[in-house]
Amino acid sequence: MPNVSSRYEGLGVGFAPYLQPPGPEVVRWTVGEPGFKTPPEIINAAIKELNDGNTKYTRGAGSMELCQSVADYLFEKHGIETEAENVVITPGAKQALLYSFMITTMPGDEAILLAPSWASYEPMLEFIGAVPVHVPVRKDNFHPDINAIRSAVTDKTTMILLNSPNNPTGAVFTPEEISEIVEIAVENDLWIVSDEIYARLNWTDYPHVSPATCPGGKERTLIINGWSKSWAMTGMRLGFLTGPENAMKAAIKSQANSASHVPTFMMEAARVALSCDNYVEKFNAEYLKRRNIIKQGLSEIPGLRIGDLEGAFYAFVDITGTGMTDIEFADGALKAGVQLIPASLITGGEGFVRISYAADEEVIFEGLKRIKKWLA
Ligand SMILES: Cc1ncc(COP(=O)(O)O)c(C=O)c1O
Structure with missing residues (x-):
């Protein structure tokens, strides 16, 4: 063998x-x-699409209607400005994370993770040859240690990975913390990969803030989100990625050469989900x-x-x-x-x-x- x-x-x-x-x-x-x-509205939308014969190849990044709905949703809920052309619908947020790691690192490049972090990040980075650099969060509240992040940046660092609200710690980083991390990224010309899959699950009295909405953040932030958690759709494998145009061109290439697209009949179901607030x-x-x-x-x-x-x-x-x-x-x-x-x-x-x-x-x-x- x-x-x-x-x-x-x-x-x-x-x-x-x-x-x-x-x-x-x-x-x-x-x-x-x-x-x-x-929710039954989502299931019924998928069934209708199947019955209508929407089972063939389609636009790789996802239907324009769905991409537009994602762009509208992000603006309405989180003040994130993006365009439908810069949205890619992926088989789960996990696939979007893999694309974003491929887009922001080359083998040997360092990616800063806040430790402890979600168990899949490290192996996924190692899979593509990137080097995960774990920067411990503060022990008292699991929030980022800004000075430690700053000190961890080397000339090999290309990306900072954030996940707020956080798995596994449950921390929600404050708007000030997010903005300070964006400042570090701007100073060192780094990418930020922001896994916002839990964005709607925030029990604090301050809002979830995406780095993309901070000064200097839009042009360097890849936002990952998806339908698994807030719409109870884990098995439907639907996520999305958005960010600046150069990164999204690369995301489209990543998808074209791997998954092609998510199931055609799920596009409308995902769109319906976004109106199921x-x-x-x-x-x-x-x-x-x-x-x-x-x-x-x-x-x-x-x-x-x-x-x-x-x-x-x-x-x-x-x-x-x-x-x-x-x-x-x-x-x-x-x-x-x-x-x-x-x-x-x-x-x-x-x-x-x-x-x-x-x-x-x-x-x-x-x-x-x-x-x-x-x-x-
Ligand atoms: C932090 C984090 N990111 C991404 C994912 C993956 O989500 P999806 O089911 O959309 O692939 C999970 C799932 O547990 C998660 O906890």
Whole structure:
């Protein structure tokens, strides 16, 4: 049997070992996926498109109608100015991230990540030969350490990767922090890749701000977003990428030479989703309720320390007070019937576990009961 290319040697698989479906008796606090059903208007739009025969090749970047709706949506919700011609609809935000890493780095170039960061970033960068440089976030609130970012820039740095609201920490970076990071990027002529997939899940009293809206940000920011989280469409694999014209020309080439485009019949469904704000708001009200339950419940358990749970649907819990490592904690919790993720699987996550409160309310209550009993 021939050897697989060395590109895959040592390449991580993120949280995968702890995301395996456990037995039915275990409650899952692991999966970053809404438990809600996809809104019926979206499903019906996809079915209609299928019945109308929209099953053939189409425009690679996505239908013009959908790209225009994305541009309108971004302006309306986040004040981001972009044009339909500079939007590419991708098979999930993940694919958009891969394109944006290819666009902003060459092999050997350094990309600054704020550690801990989402488990797929590092292997994805390594896959294409870029060098991830992990800059730890502040320990007290998981917000960026601006001086540390500035100090991490070298003459090999080409990109800073941001993700706010953040997976796994739940932090929402302040408008001032975002603007200071843009300043660093401007000073050093760097790209910013801004993963804004959780943009609608912000529980703070300040807005989600995209670096693209800060002075000097528009011409150097690639924005990644998608339908998975806020519209409960994870399995439909729909994301998008937008940014300056030169980068988007490269994104179109990336897509043309790999995925071609997302399924033709899903374009209209994705467009309909953008007008389903009532569902987004309804889901958000539920998440907020769940966040408050998990925040209250975890703060009552001795040995656990949690922050403010500012956004997304993750609690990043310091478990060092229990005397266990995060692996011991996750393994013990699993035996007690709760699946969660030990964060030492990612750089900078030692001593923490990640809990997803996208799970249903009963699952959250049941998990809290089991963890309390186990630790008692
Ligand atoms: C931070 C972050 N970015 C991107 C993604 C990928 O989203 P998609 O399902 O659109 O590929 C996820 C999914 O968990 C995520 O947490």
